[in-house]
Amino acid sequence: MMLSKVIELLLGGMVTSIEIFLLTLLFSLPLGLIVAGGRMSRFAPLRWLAKIYISIMRGTPLMLQLIVVFFAPYYVFGVNLSADYRFIAVIIAFTINYAAYFAEIYRGGIESINSGQYEAAQVLGYSKLETFFIIIMPQVIKVVLPSITNEVITLVKDTSLSFVIAIPEMFTVAKQIAASEASISALLVAGLFYYLFNMLVAFVMERVEARLDYYE
């Protein structure tokens, strides 16, 4: 197979990879904040629920979670889902997994903010919600950004795990080509794509960090 043909096929898979990447971030970044809220709640049952959730998500392989989310509706609940569910399952599995990691990152960031910030906001009459979104969260974002970048870079590579439920993303395609051609060149090209994608991610995140560097 011509290299140009290989690249063409891989680019098709890459679109799916990017979709998984973007949708996962879109859902898991806010969900992580909600989980962090539960994890820090004064209501003990909620706190424990969040703790157990995080513990399971971090303590079991993402690949296993993908398989469970994909097969559970059929094997556990006997529900027959449409062909589209394959992709939805990937997004659900990645989202709930990454939300757990993001939740712990947010928690670390939120707990690093001095209680004096809350007190000053209270004295100035800000509501709880205003305090969180105007005073606390902007500072938290700056604190957690390097850790978030780490997770985002890992996510780029983790999208390749979707091959386990046969989503035609880049790695799945590369593996198929490699098997039919008895050559690893497609895998090497895929590796290069992941690398370039992550260089772009690192570049963008560096720019964002630089923009938040106006205060210490």
Next chain:
Amino acid sequence: MSLLQVKNLKKSFDDNVVLKDISLNVEKGEVLAIIGPSGSGKSTLLRCITDLEQEDSGEINFEGTFGLVFQNFNLFPHHSVMKNITNAPIRVQKRDKKEVFEHARKLLGQMGLSDKEDAYPCELSGGQQQRVSIARALAMNPDILFFDEPTSALDPELTGEILTVIKDLAAQHMTMVIVTHEMAFARNVADTIIFMDNGVIVEEGSPDEVFSSDNQRMKDFLGKFYD
């Protein structure tokens, strides 16, 4: 009626009784200084009055707005000096933007910080940060201004600039309650001084009365500063 009335205030943290039956009044235009050793309860008293702590029992009667100046400034590091001062009046008090900005510029002028509008707190000295935090409190048009050891986090040479600002405010008849370790300053600026020890008010009166008190506890405390 007094602007601020505190009646029979009690507060404990677990088994530790911090405030034992505190009562005091602050009149409009009065400057009250609260002095006393560390752990005497003076900061807790201020925190109860400003709702940062919930008292166990007692009454706090106060109608109006107040400002609080913290020991550690607690400016918002991600907001410029101007935004630190103007954001709450605009968002919380829903005042006219233009009026608030004019007010803020006037206050910064008073604080000698007219050139620092666009600076961020991390670019300022401790004394400058504390002056911004005083401007931030004043921008809310408070009826009373509380200070919680406003110079304790500052180098001695920066302390003076804050004390000067507070003295200017006293001259403008701003009602103030100041928890402080600066004895000479308290004596100089306050109309009334309260000496607290172990959660009770030991001595209360004009600076001359309190500083010439026969109370042994008071004399021991003052002695430490005169030695």
